[in-house]
Amino acid sequence: MTTSPSEPGTPPGAARGVTPCDLAVVGAGPAGLAAAVTAAGLGLRVTLLDAAEHPGGQYYRHPAPGLRAARPQALHHHWQTFARLERRLGAHSATGRLRYLPGHHVWSVLPEQPTETGESSQAPVAAPAQAPVWRLHTATVEGAGAGRVPEDGDQDAGGHGDERPVTVRARTVLLATGAHEHQLPFPGWTLPGVVGAGGAQAMLKSGLVLPGRRTVVAGSGPLLLAVATALSSAGATVPAVVEAAAYPAYARRPAALLRNPGKLAEGAAHGATLLRHGVRVLTRHAVTAAHGTGRIEEVTVERLDRDWRPVPGSARRIPCDALATGHGLVPQLELATGLGCATRHAADGTPALALDDEQRTSVAGVWAAGETGGIGGAEPALAEGELAARSVACALRGIPLPPRAAVLRGRRDRLRAFADTMAAVHRPGEGWTAWLDDDTQVCRCEEVTAGAIRQAAGELGAHDTRTVKLLTRAGMGWCQGRMCGPAVARLAGGAPAPDRRPLSCPVPLGHLAGLPGDGPPAPAQPPDRSGPPAPEDR
Helix, strand or coil: CCCCCCCCCECHHHHHHCCCEEEEEECCCHHHHHHHHHHHHCCCCEEEECCCCCCCCCCCCCCCHHHCCCCHHHHCCCHHHHHHHHHHHHHHHHHCCEEEECCCEEEEEEECCCCCCCCCCCCCCCCCCCCCCEEEEEEEECCCCCCCCCCCCCCCCCCCCCEEEEEEEEEEEEECCCEEECCCCCCCCCCCCEEEHHHHHHHHHHHCCCCCCEEEEEECCCHHHHHHHHHHHCCCECCEEEECCCHHHHHHCHHHHHCCHHHHHHHHHHHHHHHHCCCEEEECEEEEEEECCCCCCEEEEEEECCCCCECCCCCEEEECCEEEEECCEEECCHHHHHHCCCEEECCCCCEEECCCCCCECCCCCEEECHHHHCCCCHHHHHHHHHHHHHHHHHHHHCCCCCCHHHHHHHHHHHHHHHHHHHHHHCCCCHHHHHHCCCCCEEECCCCEEHHHHHHHHHCCCCCCHHHHHHHHCCCCCCCCCCCCHHHHHHHCCCCCCCCCCCCCCCCCHHHHHCCCCCCCCCCCCCCCCCCCCCHHHC
16 A cells, blocks of 8 residues: 655755644554554544555565565554554545555654653653653655655765655654564674575565575574464475574463463464474574674584573584574664653563553653554554554543543553563673674674673773764764664663763754754644544444
8 A cells, every 4th residue: 555645744944833743653564554543533633654565564565566475464563553554544544534654754853832741761751741842853865766765774874865854743653663673793794695594584574585505593482483484384495493592491480370361372383394394493592603604604503501601612613605693673762762751670680661540751742652662563563553543542632532541551460571581581691792702793783792791891991882883983883873872782781771862863963054043934734634433433
C-alpha cells in the first residue's frame, strides 16, 4: 500500500504558522501503527512519521514491490494483524484525519516553550506539567522511492542529493521508535559474511535473499530461534544455533510461563521446525571467534560457564559461509533522552523508558509505546500503542478511558512479565569479555580495539563510555556508539547508560542553519472531513 500525505510537510521557517495536529506518532511499526489508527478513530488529528518507505517497522518488514513476492505473509507471524492496521491506515488517510509521512526521519523534537523534565535518568515518572506545542524536525528526500530518507549506512545522508528539512507541529507526541540490535564483539566479527541476526532476518524479509547457503546462528535471545527457523525454511543449511544462555532457566519463573501459553507454543513450533531440518541447538555455548581469508569460512564455538567465560578445552570449529549473530535488542531512545525523559534499567541491563500505567513518559505531553519501554515484541507493542492513543484522547478531548483500557493493561502486563523473564534469562554474563583478545576491534567505525579500551580504563582512569570516547575515539564514528556503546561500557567497568544527544542522527548543517525562531505564516491544515469514527475504531 502506498498512502500519500495530504500535505508533504512544512519548511522549518513556516512551521509556527501551521495549526498543530493533536498527536504526532514517530515510528510506523506495530506500536506506532496501533496508536495512529486508534487516535484517528477517536477523532484526533494525527500525523504518523516514519523513516522507512512503507509501514510495518522491522517486525512487519516486507519485500519491496519490485520483487513481486507472491506470498509475503509466509515470512511473518500474525500477518493478518498488520493487514488490518494497514487497511485502517489507508481509510483514515483518505478522510484527511491521519497524515502518513513515509521517508521522514525525525532527528529532533523540541518544545516551543520550556517544559519540566525528569531530573535523573533513574527518576520515577513525574506528574506531567503543562505541555507545550512540539516541533518535530525531520529530514526527507525528494524523488527517492516513497519519499525515502537516507538511512544510517547511506553515503548521501550528509546533505547530498535532494534532502530537505520538514517540520511538523503537534500538541502531543508518541514515541514508537523501536530498537536496534545488541552486539557483543569477538575476534573476526568484522569479516564479510558476519551479519546481525536481525539483519539476516531483514535480508530475507525485504530482499528475499539469504546471508549464505550455510549459516550458523549464534548469540542469545529468542530471536535466534525465529531467525534459524526462517533461514532453514527458506532453503539455507543451518549447522547450529549457538545459544549462550540455558533454556532451563525459564523454569525459575513458572508464573510468567503459565500466563503466556501462546509463547510456549511458539517456542515449541520453532523447535519442531529446527528438528525437522536437522538443526542442532547448542545451549551454554558461544561463537568466540570467526575465521576466514577475505570472508568467513568457519567459527570457533566454546562451552561457557555460568558467567559466560569459555570453558578450557571445549573449543570446536564449524565450517560455514555466513554467521548471523546477536544478543537481543536495545531500545532506541535518542529522541526520548534528548527530551529528558526518565529511564530505568530493564531486566537485561539495557536502558529503557520509565512509563506510567497509561504509557506517559516523565515529560508532559510525551507518551511512548513498544520497545522504547523495554524489549517485548509486537504483541505488547500493539496493546501499548492502543492504550497510549486512548490516554492521549482522554488528555486532549476528555474522552473517558473505556473498559477496554483495563483489558489492554492486563494484556500488556502479562506480556511484559514474560518479556522480563526472557530478558533475565538471556542477560549477558560478566565473563563474555574473556572472548576478546587485545586486537579485537570493538568500535568498528573508528577501528578502536579492546586493548586500547582496556588501556584507557586500566592505565588512564576511564570508567565510563564518555571518558573512553575522549581518550580512544570509540563511539565517535558514523553509528555514534549505537553498536559499540554497551561493549565499551562493560570493558570500562560500567553498565550501559542512555546517551543524551541533541540530535538523534547525523544532520546536514544546512538543516540546523535553516531553523529560525519565527517565519511567515503557512496555510492552515485542510478542514476535518473525516466524520464519525468507524465502528472498529470506537
